[in-house]
Amino acid sequence: MNVREIASKLGLKFYAGEEYAEKTAKGCYIGDLLSLAMSKVQMDYVWITIQTNVNIVAVASLADAGCIILADGCVPDEKTVERAKEQEIIILGSEMSAYELAVRLSEMGI
Amino acid sequence: MAELMKLHYEVNGDDFTRAGETSSKVKKTLNQLGFNPEVVRKVAIAMYEGEINMVIHADGGEIDVAIAPEKITVVMKDVGPGIPDLDMAMTEGFSTADHSVRELGFGAGMGLPNMKKYSDGLNIETELGKGTTVTLEFNA
Ligand SMILES: Nc1ncnc2c1ncn2[C@@H]1O[C@H](COP(=O)(O)OP(=O)(O)O)[C@@H](O)[C@H]1O
Ligand SMILES: [Mg+2]
Numbered sequence: 279m280n281v282r283e284i285a286s287k288l289g290l291k292f293y294a295g296e297e298y299a300e301k302t303a304k305g306c307y308i309g310d311l312l313s314l315a316m317s318k319v320q321m322d323y324v325w326i327t328i329q330t331n332v333n334i335v336a337v338a339s340l341a342d343a344g345c346i347i348l349a350d351g352c353v354p355d356e357k358t359v360e361r362a363k364e365q366e367i368i369i370l371g372s373e374m375s376a377y378e379l380a381v382r383l384s385e386m387g388i
Numbered sequence: 389m390a391e392l393m394k395l396h397y398e399v400n401g402d403d404f405t406r407a408g409e410t411s412s413k414v415k416k417t418l419n420q421l422g423f424n425p426e427v428v429r430k431v432a433i434a435m436y437e438g439e440i441n442m443v444i445h446a447d448g449g450e451i452d453v454a455i456a457p458e459k460i461t462v463v464m465k466d467v468g469p470g471i472p473d474l475d476m477a478m479t480e481g482f483s484t485a486d487h488s489v490r491e492l493g494f495g496a497g498m499g500l501p502n503m504k505k506y507s508d509g510l511n512i513e514t515e516l517g518k519g520t521t522v523t524l525e526f527n528a
Contacts, residue, residue, distance in 0.1 A: 312440075313498035316433050317506070321425075329493045336408025340415060340432040357405060365412070 279303055279388060281345045281368055284324070288372060288382050290347060294359050295368030303344035306383050308376045312337050319343050324383060326376045328352045334369075335361040345369070349376040392421060393455040399439055399464075401448025404492065410451055411435040414462075421455065427528050431460055434506040434524050437499040438464040444489050445469070446520060460526040467519040474512060478504070 282299035285292065292299070305323040309315050312329070316337050319325045322344040327334060330352050338346050345368035348354060354362070354369050362369050372379060395417065397410040415432040419425075435451075442449040446468025454461045471477045478500050485495025504510045509525035 310493055311496040311498070312493040313437065313496040313502055315493075316436060317498070317502055321429075327493075331492050332405045333407065333492060333494070336412065336436065340408065340411055340436050342429070361405075 279386065281370075284345075284383070284386065284388070285370055287386060288374070288379065290370040290372050293348075293354050293369040293371055294362035295345070295366060298366055298368055301344055301368065304388060305344075306380060306388055308380060316341055324388060326379050328376070330354045330358060332357045332361050334358060335365055335367050338362075338367045339365045343367075347372060347379060349374060349379055391454055391456045393417070393453075395451075395453040395455070397451045397453075399442050399448045399451060401443060401446070404443060407440050407443045408436055411439055414453055418455070418460070423460075423528055427460070427526060430506040431462070431524075431526050434503045434526075435462055435464075437502050438462070438522050438524065440494060441499050441522075442466050442468070444485055444494055449519075456528075458528050460528055462524040462526075463521065464524075465519065465521045470516040470518055470520055471512070471514040472516060474514060 281301050281303050302322050303324050307318045308326040310327050310329045319341040321342040325343045326347045326349050348371040351373045411432050418428045446466035449466030452463045480501045481497040483495045483497035489495045507524040508527045511523040514520040
């Protein structure tokens with residue numbers, strides 16, 4: 279599965295990194311505490327969070343996340359989008375809750 | 389053992405938004421040098437925690453990285469307030485971070501425990517009012 283397939287099946291909005299959406303995504307972690315996310319997000323994971331500040335980009339980059347999905351309609355800060363573009367990090371958004379997103383991802387075999 | 393490389397960085401104490409940059413640079417360098425991705429990940433996680441601590445607790449500092457084929461050493465030195473009770477600070481969940489910092493997703497009290505977990509050697513020297521030096525060692 280790649281990020282583009284996930285985005286189109288779940289109707290996610292791209293905030294950054296659409297050009298890298300052919301990237302693989304597997305596994306998922308949900309959480310908003312950066313230290314925990316940092317150690318739990320494995321390579322290519324989908325990281326679901328409601329944290330929108332610029333530090334999520336550093337965490338996703340250092341943990342080699344597949345993409346970030348912002349749940350509950352959360353919108354990334356301008357600076358976050360800017361930094362994500364620099365660091366080639368994919369940020370997606372959805373109105374769905376983290377739970378709904380995770381259920382849908384699980385149904386898709388993530 | 390021959391050293392491949394020595395790196396030096398300054399970490400800005402009042403810029404949250406740039407926290408993690410040093411760790412990113414080191415991660416890139418280690419990847420380019422062909423280190424095992426698992427080792428690189430451990431270095432990145434532990435270093436990021438140290439970098440964040442320097443920014444939120446100690447107003448910045450300096451980081452020195454020595455890279456050798458079998459060992460990576462990271463020394464993070466600050467002239468911040470020091471840590472009054474190191475055993476307490478090492479406890480999972482213990483944090484003195486204030487509300488504004490927690491809202492950004494920091495201050496889970498997992499930083500020092502993560503640094504211990506992800507490194508092969510952690511040494512902390514700290515003196516109240518003088519500062520803290522954290523040394524991390526990784527077997528490559
Ligand atoms: N470099 C430092 N200088 C001063 N105090 C520190 C430093 N690093 C850690 N501390 C203290 O140790 C506590 C625990 O650190 P840590 O486990 O990283 O948790 P957190 O950063 O989430 O508070 C911090 O809340 C702080 O009181
Ligand atoms: Mg910390």
